[in-house]
Amino acid sequence: MHKVHKGLAAEGAGLAGDRVVAAGSAARVLVAATARALRGLDCADLGHPGPVSRFPGAPEPVRRAAVTRAAGRVALTVAQVDEVDAARVARWFVEQYPRQRYPGVLLGSPHGATAHLAMALGVPWLPAGFEMTVHWTDGAVDRPGAALEHGAALAPRLLAGNADLHLRQVHCPASRGSLAGATVSLAARWRALPAAYAQFLADRLLPGAPVLLLRDVRTWPVLERGAGHDFQMGCPGSGLDPVDFHPDSHALRQVLRSAGGDAARWQPPEVSATAGYAEHGVDSGFELTTRHWAASREHPMHRVLVPRPAALSAAVADLYRGWLRAAGKTGDRLVVECGRLLDPWQVVRAGLVPYWCENATRRAVDEAEWWLAGSEAFSSVDVLPEPPGVRSPALAGLPQWLAVAGFGRRRRALDRTAARGYPVTSVPTRRATEVLRTQPYDLPAPPPLGVDEALAVLRDSGGNQGLLVS
Numbered sequence: 033m034h035k036v037h038k039g040l041a042a043e044g045a046g047l048a049g050d051r052v053v054a055a056g057s058a059a060r061v062l063v064a065a066t067a068r069a070l071r072g073l074d075c076a077d078l079g080h081p082g083p084v085s086r087f088p089g090a091p092e093p094v095r096r097a098a099v100t101r102a103a104g105r106v107a108l109t110v111a112q113v114d115e116v117d118a119a120r121v122a123r124w125f126v127e128q129y130p131r132q133r134y135p136g137v138l139l140g141s142p143h144g145a146t147a148h149l150a151m152a153l154g155v156p157w158l159p160a161g162f163e164m165t166v167h168w169t170d171g172a173v174d175r176p177g178a179a180l181e182h183g184a185a186l187a188p189r190l191l192a193g194n195a196d197l198h199l200r201q202v203h204c205p206a207s208r209g210s211l212a213g214a215t216v217s218l219a220a221r222w223r224a225l226p227a228a229y230a231q232f233l234a235d236r237l238l239p240g241a242p243v244l245l246l247r248d249v250r251t252w253p254v255l256e257r258g259a260g261h262d263f264q265m266g267c268p269g270s271g272l273d274p275v276d277f278h279p280d281s282h283a284l285r286q287v288l289r290s291a292g293g294d295a296a297r298w299q300p301p302e303v304s305a306t307a308g309y310a311e312h313g314v315d316s317g318f319e320l321t322t323r324h325w326a327a328s329r330e331h332p333m334h335r336v337l338v339p340r341p342a343a344l345s346a347a348v349a350d351l352y353r354g355w356l357r358a359a360g361k362t363g364d365r366l367v368v369e370c371g372r373l374l375d376p377w378q379v380v381r382a383g384l385v386p387y388w389c390e391n392a393t394r395r396a397v398d399e400a401e402w403w404l405a406g407s408e409a410f411s412s413v414d415v416l417p418e419p420p421g422v423r424s425p426a427l428a429g430l431p432q433w434l435a436v437a438g439f440g441r442r443r444r445a446l447d448r449t450a451a452r453g454y455p456v457t458s459v460p461t462r463r464a465t466e467v468l469r470t471q472p473y474d475l476p477a478p479p480p481l482g483v484d485e486a487l488a489v490l491r492d493s494g495g496n497q498g499l500l501v502s
Contacts, residue, residue, distance in 0.1 A: 046117030049124025058142035059159035079460030122226035141248035144388035154480035173213030174293030187261035206270035209422030253305035271393025271426030342399035347494035359478030371418035383474030412443030
């Protein structure tokens with residue numbers, strides 16, 4: 033059983049928040065990292081090595097078996113689905129933050145740059161949803177139709193006690209590997225501002241403090257299954273396109289082979305797909321109720337629409353460079369983070385500029401290279417490539433990561449621990465902390481940015497990349 037940290041689990045019925053929210057999921061990691069940064073702490077206690085990290089030379093069948101066993105230890109059992117309480121999850125998120133008054137708040141889609149933006153502003157970040165994984169005992173990575181049926185049986189039980197949720201089931205062997213055949217992944221979105229969030233904002237925001245809503249507006253084909261439950265095969269984070277999940281796709285055959293499946297058995301559900309926001313989108317009801325709450329209490333609200341992760345990553349990196357230089361620092365040292373490998377506190381402590389890659393796909397790394405090519409050169413570039421734990425034709429190779437580090441004029445560093453066994457091993461979040469702790473101190477930290485100043489930079493820097501700030 034996953035350990036429940038004292039003081040983080042709220043009182044009430046149902047499972048504790050840290051038992052419900054998937055281990056290693058984006059919302060979980062980003063809340064933990066942001067809350068620690070606002071306390072002046074790093075991420076040295078976050079994450080633990082996955083089982084495959086201890087066997088870098090293990091054969092693929094052994095590796096897949098180890099991954100499946102590990103997933104079984106942390107995923108919800110089918111019986112525990114009835115004990116999920118989304119209200120308790122919301123309380124768990126807000127209770128991780130220091131009890132103080134804040135000059136603003138960030139809400140919405142998970143994105144690593146939001147943790148850095150929150151740190152620069154001195155404000156909390158709260159997700160508009162969370163992810164869960166549930167056992168699928170007779171599952172198979174190459175049976176998306178069966179995965180949908182299993183999820184359809186779970187959805188009514190989850191929604192019966194959580195009418196304020198919408199469930200997006202994601203079956204993506206390209207990003208989850210063999211885990212897609214051992215568990216089902218459910219991305220839960222709140223359809224309204226949770227009561228715990230509303231109370232937190234009422235108690236902790238300074239008068240007139242702005243509310244910023246960040247929305248991931250990437251789209252993906254979605255299969256409507258029933259009230260409150262829909263399904264998507266693949267995801268934008270896989271680095272593949274929707275067409276790549278067709279049975280005749282060469283990329284799909286490669287993915288399934290590495291995950292222990294067979295493309296000949298891949299049969300998509302017989303349901304027509306329509307375009308919709310992908311799994312990290314924000315429910316329209318969440319935005320409407322947040323806007324109503326803010327207006328009724330005279331808190332200005334702004335939206336930041338993110339068409340692709342790199343647009344926000346580049347804008348926040350540019351923001352940090354200007355913020356550091358305004359405080360008399362060089363703003364000349366870059367760290368390229370990836371996935372869960374980030375540490376907002378250590379970045380500020382060392383006076384670094386952070387650029388976050390959503391994952392280790394070629395698409396994400398290409399965009400980091402394009403941004404670097406168009407930016408003023410950095411004296412040093414440190415690169416933290418998170419091994420995804422799976423094989424896929426969409427992944428960037430180590431030479432491409434080395435090319436990113438090569439943009440540094442004097443220092444060019446690729447973390448060897450993360451690179452060892454790449455791409456199929458795993459490293460914990462705290463590995464980023466271990467690497468960044470070796471950077472020289474550059475204190476004191478700059479004074480917090482004002483929200484209006486930050487929005488102006490995001491408009492100016494992100495506008496040509498499609499970032500929309502309103």
